[in-house]
Amino acid sequence: MGNCVATLTRLDFAGCTVTYYGAPGSKGMPGQAEKIRLAMVLGGIPFEQVGIPPPKWREQELVGPKTSWGIVPMVTLKSGATLQGSHATLLAVGKSTGLYPMFDFLQAQRVDECIQAMDTMVELVNPIGAGEEQAVKEAKRKEACESGAIFKLLQQTERFIAANGANGFAVGGSLTIADLAVYCNTSNLIGGLFDGVPSTALDPFPTIQAVRKNVANVPAIAAFYDAIPEEELNKSFRAVYKQARDLLDV
Structure with a gap:
């Protein structure tokens, strides 16, 4: 043949x-x-x-x-x-x-898994406290981040990165779209878009934070956010994306 x-x-x-x-x-x-x-x-x-x-x-x-x-x-x-x-x-x-491992099927599977897990974050947050008084909704979301469903997803993400990533990357030892998914979806979580989600929700997860810092300091990405005026960064809930550059190493 x-x-x-x-x-x-x-x-x-x-x-x-x-x-x-x-x-x-x-x-x-x-x-x-x-x-x-x-x-x-x-x-x-x-x-x-x-x-x-x-x-x-x-x-x-x-x-x-x-x-x-x-x-x-x-x-x-x-x-x-x-x-x-x-x-x-x-x-x-x-x-x-070139940000996807086209010819390594297992690595590609891990990238897909990571992206899919990150996409569930919004699905988890949005229903929490829906239809409740504002104070009740915020309290329930805070609890979910500290010990509930969102905390569990972040724990799973932390373990996944520890098992499958290296050098501050989510899958393998180089930048892929999995890193972008972790960076963006976790930044969205704590960026102020979701009422009641504390800005400190990612603090217990150093491996996630390492990925966020790594991505935020890629020169092309840093330049992208530097080009956005400060007012626009705040208005569009992007300030936290830029702030990830300065996360402390753990």
């Missing part, structure tokens, strides 16, 4: 547009889109941003009528093709930028 040579056809992301929820005066909140943006930054991919304003968050009027799924984040290529969903789109960008 002859050798079979596979040809990889990479997506052309140059000049694409990233669409996600926006805040007044902001082109896009970090949320589930930030790790995609950062993968593009690391890959040297120029992109534009479109922020869906709050009145349209539910209807998603800017994306729903012209796409298959009507969900964000969404990346629109210059060809007109759209990519939707945070996990699937992050994988596509990672594979096109």
Whole structure:
């Protein structure tokens, strides 16, 4: 039987547009889109941003009528093709930028596991205290971070990184999109977007913090946040992303 040579056809992301929820005066909140943006930054991919304003968050009027799924984040290529969903789109960008272990199936599995676990964080936080008085909601979220479901997920993440990562990386000993998922989703957790989640929720987890510091100090990522005005950093809940550079080594 002859050798079979596979040809990889990479997506052309140059000049694409990233669409996600926006805040007044902001082109896009970090949320589930930030790790995609950062993968593009690391890959040297120029992109534009479109922020869906709050009145349209539910209807998603800017994306729903012209796409298959009507969900964000969404990346629109210059060809007109759209990519939707945070996990699937992050994988596509990672594979096109060398941030995904294409030819090591076990490492690829670990990267996928890590991203999937990080994506459950929002699903865990949002329902906690939903429909309750503000004080009750905040108290329940604080408890979840200190001893409940969120704390358990962070414990699992800490163990996972200890078992599968090295040198401040989540999987293996070099930067992958798994590191971006850890950095972005944990930063979102403590960045002020979720009422009641204490800013100290990650303090008991030095391995997670090491990944956050590592990613925040990558020169291209540091430059990305340095280019965002301070007011915009605070308005879009990104200040904590930049602050991760200065975390103390444990």
